Amino acid sequence: MSTDADAKVVQTRLTEQEYEQLRRVADQEGLPLKEVLRRAAIEFSKRQEKHDPEDPFFAEQVPEVADEESSLTATKTDEYLYE
Template sequence: MSNDEASAVVQTRLEEGEYERLRRVATENDLSLQDALRKAVREYVNRHGKHDPDDPFFSKPSKDPTADSSITAKKADQYLY
């Protein structure tokens, strides 16, 4: 990940045991601490976050015959692949 304007620095404190466990798991998985923390944050947010109500994937199909239904399929492809 690059250090650009699209990223944010997050700082926190861990108990010594938590830090050692994180460091050990990161090392065992050949990850830097930053990568391990990013992965942990993504997994937490994916597990506990709510879906985006504006995402067309979660909206009812339009009854308008001229509506572009491919948007939903494209979004699904982005998530899956």
């Protein structure tokens, strides 16, 4: 978690219904509203982020696939995960 010195303040507007829903979640989790919002922003950002091409996991060469069905499965998996 960042310190106050390097943290940024972000503001937004919520409808009354959105606010009440968020407040209920915060109360159920026993967390301050700003912590729930911070976690929601981080989770949203992570879901939207594409993979890092510099990550060694993605830098390795993929071996050639022996049959067409395996190739199709790998292609569909990539599409599902990264597009």
